[in-house]
Amino acid sequence: AQTVTQSQPEMSVQEAETVTLSCTYDTSESDYYLFWYKQPPSRQMILVIRQEAYKQQNATENRFSVNFQKAAKSFSLKISDSQLGDAAMYFCASTTSGTYKYIFGTGTRLKVLA
Protein backbone atom coordinates (compact mmCIF):
# COMPACT_ATOMS: atom_id res chain seq x y z
CA ALA A 1 0.00 0.00 0.00
CA GLN A 2 1.10 3.52 -0.71
CA THR A 3 1.60 6.01 2.09
CA VAL A 4 2.57 9.67 2.07
CA THR A 5 3.81 11.45 5.18
CA GLN A 6 4.19 15.17 5.78
CA SER A 7 5.72 15.72 9.19
CA GLN A 8 5.51 19.52 9.27
CA PRO A 9 1.96 20.68 10.11
CA GLU A 10 2.96 24.32 9.77
CA MET A 11 5.90 26.32 8.43
CA SER A 12 6.66 30.02 8.29
CA VAL A 13 8.93 31.92 5.94
CA GLN A 14 9.86 35.54 5.56
CA GLU A 15 8.88 37.16 2.29
CA ALA A 16 11.64 36.78 -0.33
CA GLU A 17 13.31 33.97 1.62
CA THR A 18 13.51 30.27 0.78
CA VAL A 19 11.58 27.49 2.50
CA THR A 20 11.61 23.70 2.12
CA LEU A 21 8.59 21.51 2.80
CA SER A 22 9.23 17.84 3.55
CA CYS A 23 7.46 14.75 2.25
CA THR A 24 8.28 11.07 2.51
CA TYR A 25 6.44 8.28 0.80
CA ASP A 26 6.36 4.53 0.63
CA THR A 27 5.40 2.34 -2.28
CA SER A 28 6.30 -1.07 -3.60
CA GLU A 29 5.70 0.02 -7.18
CA SER A 30 8.48 0.96 -9.56
CA ASP A 31 6.36 3.18 -11.81
CA TYR A 32 4.91 6.04 -9.80
CA TYR A 33 4.45 9.79 -9.83
CA LEU A 34 4.75 12.40 -7.14
CA PHE A 35 3.03 15.76 -6.89
CA TRP A 36 2.86 18.89 -4.82
CA TYR A 37 -0.49 20.67 -4.76
CA LYS A 38 -1.32 24.05 -3.28
CA GLN A 39 -4.68 24.75 -1.64
CA PRO A 40 -5.19 28.45 -0.82
CA PRO A 41 -7.82 29.25 1.82
CA SER A 42 -11.31 28.57 0.47
CA ARG A 43 -9.95 28.02 -3.02
CA GLN A 44 -9.41 24.98 -5.14
CA MET A 45 -6.35 22.82 -5.20
CA ILE A 46 -3.88 23.56 -7.98
CA LEU A 47 -0.84 21.65 -9.16
CA VAL A 48 2.50 23.14 -8.19
CA ILE A 49 4.93 20.56 -9.54
CA ARG A 50 5.07 16.96 -10.75
CA GLN A 51 7.85 14.35 -10.77
CA GLU A 52 8.04 11.03 -12.57
CA ALA A 53 9.88 8.44 -10.49
CA TYR A 54 11.87 7.15 -13.46
CA LYS A 55 13.40 10.58 -14.06
CA GLN A 56 16.55 11.30 -12.14
CA GLN A 57 16.44 15.01 -12.82
CA ASN A 58 14.58 17.04 -10.23
CA ALA A 59 11.52 18.90 -11.54
CA THR A 60 11.54 22.69 -11.55
CA GLU A 61 8.77 25.21 -12.17
CA ASN A 62 9.93 28.80 -11.86
CA ARG A 63 10.43 29.46 -8.12
CA PHE A 64 9.40 25.91 -7.18
CA SER A 65 11.74 22.94 -7.29
CA VAL A 66 11.87 19.50 -5.75
CA ASN A 67 14.61 17.41 -4.20
CA PHE A 68 13.69 13.86 -5.19
CA GLN A 69 15.70 11.26 -3.30
CA LYS A 70 14.41 7.95 -4.65
CA ALA A 71 16.41 5.64 -2.40
CA ALA A 72 15.35 7.56 0.68
CA LYS A 73 11.78 7.89 -0.64
CA SER A 74 11.90 11.59 0.01
CA PHE A 75 10.28 14.33 -2.09
CA SER A 76 10.74 17.82 -0.66
CA LEU A 77 9.51 21.08 -2.17
CA LYS A 78 11.68 24.17 -2.20
CA ILE A 79 10.07 27.56 -2.67
CA SER A 80 12.50 30.34 -3.52
CA ASP A 81 11.85 34.08 -3.22
CA SER A 82 8.67 33.41 -1.23
CA GLN A 83 5.73 35.68 -1.96
CA LEU A 84 2.65 36.52 0.08
CA GLY A 85 0.57 34.65 -2.48
CA ASP A 86 2.41 31.44 -1.65
CA ALA A 87 0.59 31.23 1.68
CA ALA A 88 -1.56 28.10 1.52
CA MET A 89 -1.86 24.46 2.49
CA TYR A 90 0.58 22.34 0.54
CA PHE A 91 -0.17 18.69 -0.06
CA CYS A 92 2.22 16.03 -1.24
CA ALA A 93 0.60 13.21 -3.22
CA SER A 94 1.57 10.05 -5.04
CA THR A 95 -0.01 7.79 -7.61
CA THR A 96 1.04 4.70 -9.45
CA SER A 97 0.50 3.92 -13.06
CA GLY A 98 -2.57 1.74 -13.31
CA THR A 99 -4.32 2.83 -10.13
CA TYR A 100 -4.59 6.56 -10.89
CA LYS A 101 -5.96 7.47 -7.48
CA TYR A 102 -3.91 9.91 -5.46
CA ILE A 103 -2.70 9.22 -1.95
CA PHE A 104 -2.27 12.51 -0.11
CA GLY A 105 -0.29 13.52 2.91
CA THR A 106 -1.87 15.49 5.73
CA GLY A 107 -0.58 18.80 4.44
CA THR A 108 1.71 21.61 5.57
CA ARG A 109 0.30 25.06 6.21
CA LEU A 110 2.73 27.66 4.91
CA LYS A 111 2.64 31.17 6.33
CA VAL A 112 4.51 33.94 4.56
CA LEU A 113 5.51 36.84 6.77
CA ALA A 114 5.76 40.34 5.33
Added chain:
Amino acid sequence: DTGVSQDPRHKITKRGQNVTFRCDPISEHNRLYWYRQTLGQGPEFLTYFQNEAQLEKSRLLSDRFSAERPKGSFSTLEIQRTEQGDSAMYLCASSPVMGTDTQYFGPGTRLTVL
Protein backbone atom coordinates in the same frame (compact mmCIF):
# COMPACT_ATOMS: atom_id res chain seq x y z
CA ASP B 1 -11.31 25.28 -20.96
CA THR B 2 -13.49 26.29 -18.03
CA GLY B 3 -12.01 23.93 -15.46
CA VAL B 4 -13.74 21.47 -13.18
CA SER B 5 -16.95 22.80 -11.68
CA GLN B 6 -18.97 21.51 -8.75
CA ASP B 7 -22.47 22.27 -7.59
CA PRO B 8 -23.53 23.23 -5.01
CA ARG B 9 -20.55 24.84 -3.33
CA HIS B 10 -22.13 24.54 0.09
CA LYS B 11 -24.85 22.26 1.41
CA ILE B 12 -26.37 22.21 4.88
CA THR B 13 -28.69 19.34 5.65
CA LYS B 14 -30.25 17.60 8.59
CA ARG B 15 -29.19 14.17 9.67
CA GLY B 16 -31.10 11.48 7.82
CA GLN B 17 -31.69 13.52 4.66
CA ASN B 18 -30.35 12.58 1.25
CA VAL B 19 -28.03 14.90 -0.68
CA THR B 20 -26.68 14.88 -4.21
CA PHE B 21 -23.65 16.68 -5.56
CA ARG B 22 -22.72 17.29 -9.17
CA CYS B 23 -19.34 17.51 -10.84
CA ASP B 24 -18.65 18.70 -14.38
CA PRO B 25 -15.12 17.73 -15.46
CA ILE B 26 -12.94 19.45 -18.00
CA SER B 27 -14.39 18.59 -21.39
CA GLU B 28 -12.83 15.54 -23.00
CA HIS B 29 -11.30 14.37 -19.74
CA ASN B 30 -12.12 10.70 -19.60
CA ARG B 31 -11.25 10.09 -15.97
CA LEU B 32 -13.20 11.54 -13.06
CA TYR B 33 -12.41 11.16 -9.37
CA TRP B 34 -14.18 11.87 -6.09
CA TYR B 35 -12.31 12.59 -2.88
CA ARG B 36 -13.39 13.53 0.63
CA GLN B 37 -11.46 16.00 2.74
CA THR B 38 -12.11 16.51 6.43
CA LEU B 39 -10.78 19.44 8.41
CA GLY B 40 -7.02 19.35 8.82
CA GLN B 41 -6.57 16.30 6.64
CA GLY B 42 -5.54 15.60 3.09
CA PRO B 43 -8.12 14.42 0.58
CA GLU B 44 -9.03 10.71 0.69
CA PHE B 45 -9.94 8.80 -2.43
CA LEU B 46 -13.56 7.68 -2.75
CA THR B 47 -14.07 6.45 -6.31
CA TYR B 48 -13.10 6.95 -9.92
CA PHE B 49 -14.62 6.61 -13.36
CA GLN B 50 -13.15 6.09 -16.77
CA ASN B 51 -15.83 7.33 -19.12
CA GLU B 52 -19.07 5.92 -17.68
CA ALA B 53 -17.47 2.92 -15.99
CA GLN B 54 -16.84 3.07 -12.26
CA LEU B 55 -13.52 1.27 -11.97
CA GLU B 56 -12.65 1.53 -8.31
CA LYS B 57 -14.40 2.30 -5.04
CA SER B 58 -12.78 2.92 -1.69
CA ARG B 59 -13.85 1.11 1.45
CA LEU B 60 -14.75 4.61 2.65
CA LEU B 61 -17.66 4.53 0.21
CA SER B 62 -20.28 2.82 2.35
CA ASP B 63 -23.54 1.54 0.92
CA ARG B 64 -25.12 4.91 1.71
CA PHE B 65 -22.92 6.47 -0.97
CA SER B 66 -23.48 6.05 -4.68
CA ALA B 67 -21.80 7.70 -7.62
CA GLU B 68 -22.74 7.75 -11.27
CA ARG B 69 -21.43 9.12 -14.51
CA PRO B 70 -24.22 8.18 -16.89
CA LYS B 71 -22.90 9.42 -20.20
CA GLY B 72 -19.25 9.73 -19.39
CA SER B 73 -19.56 13.47 -18.89
CA PHE B 74 -20.79 14.91 -15.58
CA SER B 75 -20.94 12.83 -12.42
CA THR B 76 -23.18 12.80 -9.36
CA LEU B 77 -22.39 11.68 -5.83
CA GLU B 78 -25.37 10.87 -3.65
CA ILE B 79 -25.32 10.31 0.08
CA GLN B 80 -28.40 8.71 1.58
CA ARG B 81 -29.45 9.00 5.22
CA THR B 82 -26.69 11.48 5.99
CA GLU B 83 -24.84 11.27 9.29
CA GLN B 84 -22.87 13.94 11.11
CA GLY B 85 -19.69 12.08 10.23
CA ASP B 86 -20.40 12.77 6.57
CA SER B 87 -19.63 16.46 7.12
CA ALA B 88 -16.64 17.21 4.92
CA MET B 89 -15.49 18.83 1.70
CA TYR B 90 -16.22 16.63 -1.31
CA LEU B 91 -13.74 17.21 -4.11
CA CYS B 92 -14.02 16.21 -7.73
CA ALA B 93 -11.08 15.98 -10.10
CA SER B 94 -10.60 14.98 -13.72
CA SER B 95 -7.74 13.93 -15.94
CA PRO B 96 -7.24 12.90 -19.55
CA VAL B 97 -6.59 9.24 -20.37
CA MET B 98 -3.50 9.94 -22.37
CA GLY B 99 -0.56 11.93 -21.21
CA THR B 100 0.25 12.77 -17.61
CA ASP B 101 -1.45 11.50 -14.47
CA THR B 102 -2.10 15.04 -13.37
CA GLN B 103 -5.53 15.58 -11.89
CA TYR B 104 -7.34 18.91 -12.05
CA PHE B 105 -9.50 19.69 -9.07
CA GLY B 106 -12.79 21.50 -8.70
CA PRO B 107 -13.59 23.94 -5.89
CA GLY B 108 -15.38 21.29 -3.85
CA THR B 109 -18.77 20.98 -2.17
CA ARG B 110 -18.74 21.61 1.56
CA LEU B 111 -21.33 19.46 3.31
CA THR B 112 -22.51 20.21 6.82
CA VAL B 113 -24.82 17.70 8.47
CA LEU B 114 -26.66 19.06 11.49
